[in-house]
Amino acid sequence: xxxxxxxxxxxxxxxxxxxxxxxxxxxxxxxxxxxxxxxxxxxxxxxxxxxxxxxxxxxxxxxxxxxxxxxxxxxxxxxxxxxxxxxxxxxxxxxxxxxxxxxxxxxxxxxxxxxxxxxxxxxxxxxxxxxxxxxxxxxxxxxxxxxxxxxxxxxxxxxxxxxxxxxxxxxxxxxxxxxxxxxxxxxxxxxxxxxxxxxxxxxxx
Numbered sequence: 320x321x322x323x324x325x326x327x328x329x330x331x332x333x334x335x336x337x338x339x340x341x342x343x344x345x346x347x348x349x350x351x352x353x354x355x356x357x358x359x360x361x362x363x364x365x366x367x368x369x370x371x372x373x374x375x376x377x378x379x380x381x382x383x384x385x386x387x388x389x390x391x392x393x394x395x396x397x398x399x400x401x402x403x404x405x406x407x408x409x410x411x412x413x414x415x416x417x418x419x420x421x422x423x424x425x426x427x428x429x430x431x432x433x434x435x436x437x438x439x440x441x442x443x444x445x446x447x448x449x450x451x452x453x454x455x456x457x458x459x460x461x462x463x464x465x466x467x468x469x470x471x472x473x474x475x476x477x478x479x480x481x482x483x484x485x486x487x488x489x490x491x492x493x494x495x496x497x498x499x500x501x502x503x504x505x506x507x508x509x510x511x512x513x514x515x516x517x518x519x520x521x522x523x524x
Contacts, residue, residue, distance in 0.1 A: 354524050356374055403416070421468050428464070429461055435450050435453055
């Protein structure tokens with residue numbers, strides 16, 4: 320901040336932005352929360368009926384915790400799980416939050432990949448080989464998450480957890496993590512047998 324001229328310079332720049340620009344920023348922030356809430360609601364409505372308004376407030380609370388703490392998703396998503404207990408049964412709130420977050424991470428990887436594709440046609444000062452390396456990385460990560468998510472819906476993805484538990488003996492040293500995953504395993508069974516259309520629609524939101 321001192322290199323930029325100190326806080327007075329920062330305040331002058333903020334004042335020069337103007338009220339309409341701040342309104343546009345706030346509207347943009349609300350818009351992406353609106354889209355994310357709609358995507359989350361598509362998932363929840365596969366098993367339970369829930370109104371948009373309460374879900375929207377829960378989403379805002381969870382994202383606020385994400386931004387206010389250095390924990391990121393680790394802070395905000397448990398808040399969403401707790402708040403959802405008021406509207407859903409104890410057997411359904413965990414999986415909807417986890418699936419919603421996985422879809423959000425997948426969309427972020429996809430946009431990173433598309434941004435790198437655009438970087439190939441714009442001089443950004445990064446070697447082309449490095450751009451290709453990152454493209455392969457994001458595409459691989461997106462493909463793995465897609466496979467893992469749909470494997471969970473078919474009841475096969477849990478074998479990944481079982482292999483990790485056995486390899487690192489987590490059942491003995493981290494029983495809390497194992498219990499969390501076991502609860503998620505039960506929750507995800509609620510989504511088995513559903514068509515993939517709603518999940519694709521949630522991803523597009």
